[in-house]
Amino acid sequence: MTQIETDFVVVGSGIAGLMTALSLQESGDVLVISKARYEESNSFRAQGGIAAAIGEGDSPELHREDTLRTGVDLCDPTSVEVMVHMAPRTIQLLAEWGTPFDQTNGHYSLGREGSHSVSRILHVAGDQTGAGITASLLERAKQSDQIDLITHTMVADLLIEQGQCRGVKTFDLKGKPTIILARKGVVLATGGCGQLYRYTTNDLVVTGDGFAMAHRAGAALTDMEFVQFHPTALAVEQNPMFLISEAVRGDGAILVNDHEEAFMEKYHEWKDLAPRDVVSRAIYRETQAGRQVFLDATQIQANFSDRFPKIFRECLKHGIDPRKDLIPVTPAAHFIMGGIRTDLEGQTTVPRLFACGEVACTGVHGANRLASNSLLEGAVFAQRVANKLASLSPQKSDLLTFDYPDLCMDKQKEETWKAQIREIMWNHAGIVRTLSSLLAGLKQLKQLEEEIPLGFIECHNMLTTAQIMIKSACWRQESRGGHYRFDYPETVTEWSRKHYVI
Ligand SMILES: Cc1cc2nc3c(=O)[nH]c(=O)nc-3n(C[C@H](O)[C@H](O)[C@H](O)COP(=O)(O)OP(=O)(O)OC[C@H]3O[C@@H](n4cnc5c(N)ncnc54)[C@H](O)[C@@H]3O)c2cc1C
Structure with missing residues (x-):
C-alpha cells in the first residue's frame, strides 16, 4: 500500500479546512484532502453571510448576548466570548486574503437576520457569501508552496497508535488505498451531517464522516441531539434542496399558508424572524393541519433580482417568479449544533486529533x-x-499496518441504503420527536447496520452518526432549541448546561 508523509493533514476544503491550511502554511507542509470537487461543500453553498460586530451601534457584547440567547442556556460562554471578539479581526483577514465583501458608499453592507438585534451580516455578491469566501481562500491556498490540495479522495478512517492520531487512510475514486502519516497532527474539518435526512440543504458530501471517524478513534462527541432545521428550503423535490436564505425574510418577505394567512403571528412575537426552530415547527404544524406554506416575497423593498441573484435564478428555473409568485417552502435539515468535543484550540480528547x-x-x-x-x-x-498545532513537536513515523476493508464501489446499492437511512432519520429523529419513535428508528438503523457490508464506508459513517444522534435525543427529556420532544414539550431549567457526551 502506498504510504506518504507530511506535517499536517487537514480533512475537508470548506471554510474551516482552508482557513486552517492557510494559517498553518508558515509552520510546515500541509495536505488538504477532500472527498469531491472544491465546490462540493456546505461552505460553498452558504448564502446569507457571516456575522461580525463591526457596524455602528454594534459591539461584541451585543453579538455575544444574541448568540447566548439563541443557544438557550447551553452555549459555552467562554467559546462565545472568543468567537465574537475575534470576529472583526477575522473579517479583516478574510478581506485581506481576497474576499470581496459587498460594500455601500465605501462601508461594508450589513444585512439583518433572525434573532440578531442589529444588522451585522456581511455578504458577498448578495447571496453568494460562501462561494465568495471559499473561492478566495482556495485561490490563495493553490498559490502556496506549503499547501498541497487533493480532491476526489475519501478519508476512510483515522490511524490511531498508542492513543495518538498518527494520520489517515484514504481511498481514491478507483478504490486505491493510501496511508498518509501526519508528523504533527490531523484536523477534521469534514462539516456536518445533513445528508442523514431525507430533506436537507446540505451538500451530497456531507454524510457525517468526521463524527463517525472520531467516534471510532475514541474521541468524545457532545450535544448531538441538536439539529437545526432551516424553515425555508424551496419545496421542490431535489437533493440537496435549495435554500431560500433567511435574509429574504430579513428584507421583508413573510410566510403565508394557502388560506393567505400570515401565520407566524400565531406562533411568536418576532413573527417571521423568530428563531429557526420556532419557524420550522410552525410550518410543520401548518402542514400537519393540511395546509401548504409559501414565502411571500412580493412586497420586499429591495430589487429581488439584484439583492438575491442566485435565489432569483433558482426560482425562475422552477417557473416561480419571486417578484409576483408565492414561493413554496418546507423545512429541511440544515446544521448540527453538536459535534466532536473540542477545547478553545480545537483539540479533541484524542491527542494530535483536532x-x-x-x-x-x-x-x-x-x-x-x-x-x-x-x-x-x-x-x-x-x-x-x-x-x-504549529506548537507541537513532530512525532516519529513508522510504517503502519491498517486493516480496514476494501471500499465497496456498487453505487446503486449504496444509494438505496442511503435513501433508507435518510427516510428513517426524517421520520424518527426529525423536527418533532418522541421516545417511542426514536427507539423505533434506532432499531431500524441497527438492522441496516447488520445488513450492509463494512466496505460501504459512507453508509456506515451515516449509521454510526445517526445512532449517536438518536441516543442523544432519547437522553434529553425536554425540548430546547433544535431538539423538540413532543412527549417533553417544555424547556426545563434543570436541563440547562447539561450535555450528553458519547
Ligand atoms: C445551503 C446552505 C446555506 C448556508 N448559509 C450559511 C450562511 O449564510 N452563513 C453561515 O454562517 N452558515 C451558513 N450555512 C452553514 C455553513 O455553510 C456550514 O456550517 C459551514 O460552511 C461548514 O463549513 P465546514 O468547513 O465545517 O464544512 P463544509 O464546508 O461542509 O466542508 C466539508 C468538507 O469536508 C470534506 N469531507 C467530508 N467528509 C470527508 C471524507 N470522509 N474524506 C475527505 N473529505 C471529506 C468535503 O469534501 C468538504 O470539502 C449554510 C449551509 C447550507 C447548507
Missing part, C-alpha cells in the same frame, strides 16, 4: 445556532487550531 468547523462542538451554538455564526465559527477556530 477538529474545527461544523464537525466540531466548541460550544458556541448551544442548543441553537444564531444565523451566520457558523462560517464565523469555522474561520475563527481554524486560526486557533493552527496556532496550537
Whole structure:
C-alpha cells in the first residue's frame, strides 16, 4: 500500500479546512484532502453571510448576548466570548486574503437576520457569501508552496497508535488505498451531517464522516441531539434542496399558508424572524393541519433580482417568479449544533486529533445556532487550531499496518441504503420527536447496520452518526432549541448546561 508523509493533514476544503491550511502554511507542509470537487461543500453553498460586530451601534457584547440567547442556556460562554471578539479581526483577514465583501458608499453592507438585534451580516455578491469566501481562500491556498490540495479522495478512517492520531487512510475514486502519516497532527474539518435526512440543504458530501471517524478513534462527541432545521428550503423535490436564505425574510418577505394567512403571528412575537426552530415547527404544524406554506416575497423593498441573484435564478428555473409568485417552502435539515468535543484550540480528547468547523462542538451554538455564526465559527477556530498545532513537536513515523476493508464501489446499492437511512432519520429523529419513535428508528438503523457490508464506508459513517444522534435525543427529556420532544414539550431549567457526551 502506498504510504506518504507530511506535517499536517487537514480533512475537508470548506471554510474551516482552508482557513486552517492557510494559517498553518508558515509552520510546515500541509495536505488538504477532500472527498469531491472544491465546490462540493456546505461552505460553498452558504448564502446569507457571516456575522461580525463591526457596524455602528454594534459591539461584541451585543453579538455575544444574541448568540447566548439563541443557544438557550447551553452555549459555552467562554467559546462565545472568543468567537465574537475575534470576529472583526477575522473579517479583516478574510478581506485581506481576497474576499470581496459587498460594500455601500465605501462601508461594508450589513444585512439583518433572525434573532440578531442589529444588522451585522456581511455578504458577498448578495447571496453568494460562501462561494465568495471559499473561492478566495482556495485561490490563495493553490498559490502556496506549503499547501498541497487533493480532491476526489475519501478519508476512510483515522490511524490511531498508542492513543495518538498518527494520520489517515484514504481511498481514491478507483478504490486505491493510501496511508498518509501526519508528523504533527490531523484536523477534521469534514462539516456536518445533513445528508442523514431525507430533506436537507446540505451538500451530497456531507454524510457525517468526521463524527463517525472520531467516534471510532475514541474521541468524545457532545450535544448531538441538536439539529437545526432551516424553515425555508424551496419545496421542490431535489437533493440537496435549495435554500431560500433567511435574509429574504430579513428584507421583508413573510410566510403565508394557502388560506393567505400570515401565520407566524400565531406562533411568536418576532413573527417571521423568530428563531429557526420556532419557524420550522410552525410550518410543520401548518402542514400537519393540511395546509401548504409559501414565502411571500412580493412586497420586499429591495430589487429581488439584484439583492438575491442566485435565489432569483433558482426560482425562475422552477417557473416561480419571486417578484409576483408565492414561493413554496418546507423545512429541511440544515446544521448540527453538536459535534466532536473540542477545547478553545480545537483539540479533541484524542491527542494530535483536532477538529474545527461544523464537525466540531466548541460550544458556541448551544442548543441553537444564531444565523451566520457558523462560517464565523469555522474561520475563527481554524486560526486557533493552527496556532496550537504549529506548537507541537513532530512525532516519529513508522510504517503502519491498517486493516480496514476494501471500499465497496456498487453505487446503486449504496444509494438505496442511503435513501433508507435518510427516510428513517426524517421520520424518527426529525423536527418533532418522541421516545417511542426514536427507539423505533434506532432499531431500524441497527438492522441496516447488520445488513450492509463494512466496505460501504459512507453508509456506515451515516449509521454510526445517526445512532449517536438518536441516543442523544432519547437522553434529553425536554425540548430546547433544535431538539423538540413532543412527549417533553417544555424547556426545563434543570436541563440547562447539561450535555450528553458519547
Ligand atoms: C445551503 C446552505 C446555506 C448556508 N448559509 C450559511 C450562511 O449564510 N452563513 C453561515 O454562517 N452558515 C451558513 N450555512 C452553514 C455553513 O455553510 C456550514 O456550517 C459551514 O460552511 C461548514 O463549513 P465546514 O468547513 O465545517 O464544512 P463544509 O464546508 O461542509 O466542508 C466539508 C468538507 O469536508 C470534506 N469531507 C467530508 N467528509 C470527508 C471524507 N470522509 N474524506 C475527505 N473529505 C471529506 C468535503 O469534501 C468538504 O470539502 C449554510 C449551509 C447550507 C447548507
